[in-house]
Ligand SMILES: [Zn+2]
């Protein structure tokens with residue numbers, strides 16, 4: 001048996017574990033050296049973190065937390081510093097590209113071949129730096145690169161607009177955050193999104209023992225609809241949007257900003273929720289019309305109707321060159337770009 005010992009300096013916590021994990025070999029000083037209480041199931045075990053899943057009726061118990069100050073004394077590994085930029089008070093557009101991204105694979109058009117960083121668009125997502133933590137919107141396939149690019153080290157919760165592949169297939173990248181947070185990552189979504197995630201990422205929801213700690217994402221669903229709800233201490237107002245004739249999705253309003261991607265119709269009752277905005281982020285796929293997305297012209301018309309302080313267009317295809325298009329737009333409208341930062345109220 002390969003047994004490793006860890007001494008945590010704050011709290012005097014000692015954890016022993018074997019590889020692969022075997023509950024019977026897990027001991028900790030807070031349990032007075034006894035094996036981990038059998039009413040708890042080891043959920044996660046990382047270098048510095050042991051989380052037990054409580055039996056029904058018991059509250060969760062994190063044996064070691066505060067990753068920022070724990071220092072392990074061990075012959076095996078030294079603690080690495082945790083790096084995460086503080087983005088509180090800002091919203092960052094992590095990705096502004098359509099489902100295939102820009103450049104598009106195999107395309108030699110001027111936008112796809114452009115050297116301008118604004119014409120390089122990863123799949124659409126955004127993150128809010130709220131007082132209670134970092135709130136991500138959607139988990140696109142480019143999520144890992146987006147978070148690294150912006151030096152964002154942790155996601156505290158995720159909202160989903162809808163279940164299309166370009167909005168959920170980076171979900172496995174959330175796996176790290178269960179260690180950093182000390183609990184499963186909270187996901188806020190509608191039923192259709194939950195069903196898609198449970199089907200597409202079935203390995204995360206199976207009861208069989210994982211091959212090793214952290215091999216699957218630990219996720220916790222929170223069902224939302226069109227009623228406002230609280231997350232990370234902030235009120236989120238969901239906005240019902242049509243994404244083509246047969247598909248409903250959600251946009252979200254947080255304070256002075258509304259985020260409305262993947263839509264080609266905003267019903268009147270939803271338009272009423274967009275009054276008095278500082279910034280509207282709105283879908284605008286390309287110049288010609290599309291069955292599930294606003295064209296640029298249609299999006300401009302919506303922006304004129306809503307009259308926010310500023311409108312930024314997202315979910316952009318290679319049809320729209322950043323600089324050339326912006327030259328032709330009204331002063332209070334622009335194409336968004338990856339990494340664009342917007343102050344929160
Ligand atoms: Zn999309």
Ligand SMILES: [Zn+2]
Nearest residue numbers: 107109112318
């Ligand atoms: Zn192209």
Ligand SMILES: [Zn+2]
Nearest residue numbers: 162164243262
């Ligand atoms: Zn979509």
